[in-house]
Amino acid sequence: xxxxxxxxxxxxxxxxxxxxxxxxxxxxxxxxxxxxxxxxxxxxxxxxxxxxxxxxxxxxxxxxxxxxxxxxxxxxxxxxxxxxxxxxxxxxxxxxxxxxxxxxxxxxxxxxxxxxxxxxxxxxxxxxxxxxxxxxxxxxxxxxxxxxxxxxxxxxxxxxxxxxxxxxxxxxxxxxxxxxxxxxxxxxxxxxxxxxxxxxxxxxxxxxxxxxxxxxxxxxxxxxxxxxxxxxxxxxxxxxxxxxxxxxxxxxxxxxxxxxxxxxxxxxxxxxxxxxxxxxxxxxxxxxxxxxxxxxxxxxxxxxxxxxxxxxxxxxxxxxx
Numbered sequence: 001x002x003x004x005x006x007x008x009x010x011x012x013x014x015x016x017x018x019x020x021x022x023x024x025x026x027x028x029x030x031x032x033x034x035x036x037x038x039x040x041x042x043x044x045x046x047x048x049x050x051x052x053x054x055x056x057x058x059x060x061x062x063x064x065x066x067x068x069x070x071x072x073x074x075x076x077x078x079x080x081x082x083x084x085x086x087x088x089x090x091x092x093x094x095x096x097x098x099x100x101x102x103x104x105x106x107x108x109x110x111x112x113x114x115x116x117x118x119x120x121x122x123x124x125x126x127x128x129x130x131x132x133x134x135x136x137x138x139x140x141x142x143x144x145x146x147x148x149x150x151x152x153x154x155x156x157x158x159x160x161x162x163x164x165x166x167x168x169x170x171x172x173x174x175x176x177x178x179x180x181x182x183x184x185x186x187x188x189x190x191x192x193x194x195x196x197x198x199x200x201x202x203x204x205x206x207x208x209x210x211x212x213x214x215x216x217x218x219x220x221x222x223x224x225x226x227x228x229x230x231x232x233x234x235x236x237x238x239x240x241x242x243x244x245x246x247x248x249x250x251x252x253x254x255x256x257x258x259x260x261x262x263x264x265x266x267x268x269x270x271x272x273x274x275x276x277x278x279x280x281x282x283x284x285x286x287x288x289x290x291x292x293x294x295x296x297x298x299x300x301x302x303x304x305x306x307x308x309x310x311x312x313x314x315x316x317x318x319x320x321x
Contacts, residue, residue, distance in 0.1 A: 015032075074260065075262055076265045077268060078265060080268070080269060084274070086273060087133075098314070098317050105118060107310070122317065123305065127277075135179075149271050152271065165264075166217055167217070167219075168218075168257055171241045171242050172224070172242055172244055174222045181218075193207045193220070195220075195222070195230075197224065211232060212233065228252050233257060233263075236264035240269070245282075
């Protein structure tokens with residue numbers, strides 16, 4: 001008998017699911033090549049998601065934290081999308097980047113690794129602009145008036161401070177952790193903590209212990225470094241400042257606060273900048289998640305964006321009114 005235990009059956013791509021079942025029930029999902037061919041057709045034949053779900057569901061025993069028969073004393077989790085707007089400075093940078101990309105994007109028939117590289121680099125730049133112009137430029141004092149997200153964060157933290165509660169702020173960018181920490185210290189009028197890939201295991205453990213033992217108003221974490229393996233139930237607010245566009249990774253990060261030991265309802269704020277690539281990708285993922293019925297996190301990474309045509313890409317990147 002073979003058993004696989006995992007909190008995330010699919011973290012980045014459907015191939016993760018195939019690997020599990022190749023160990024559990026070899027042949028159920030065909031060979032790796034057959035399964036890859038099947039997944040490529042899902043974009044044009046989404047009914048394939050239901051067939052896949054039907055094939056694997058008899059072999060999956062799923063425990064959800066929201067199931068009261070599993071965990072009766074876990075409080076509720078409330079997730080909301082926090083829609084933010086670009087400032088004038090952000091709009092100017094965003095539109096300039098769209099024009100630059102449109103001029104530099106190679107034709108699809110001549111596409112290769114260079115085209116994919118340009119697209120992925122552009123995605124990161126668009127995300128940086130949506131966060132703060134100074135992150136994109138690599139310099140400046142991160143004036144909150146120049147970023148819609150910083151201003152929205154201030155509004156949320158005003159309520160958290162008033163209630164004397166704590167918040168976890170996740171970002172995928174290590175270089176943004178310190179500017180966010182500095183800004184939050186001004187908002188709360190006291191220092192918080194920061195965990196990123198450069199934090200040593202010893203220091204990381206001490207920070208977690210301190211966060212749970214005394215009142216620390218905030219902790220800023222880089223998503224990959226702080227999104228797993230930490231128990232931070234002293235916080236009952238979670239902010240995803242910029243999106244990883246992978247529901248599984250985001251949910252794991254949220255679960256640093258929403259886990260056994262949490263005594264308060266958890267409020268999760270997912271920042272989405274309206275009219276930008278952030279909102280459009282968010283809508284695409286929502287549609288794919290519905291098709292997958294929360295079992296298959298299809299299109300979870302960013303690589304699938306590189307397979308779009310030039311026309312589709314420009315519609316995705318172009319700033320909406």
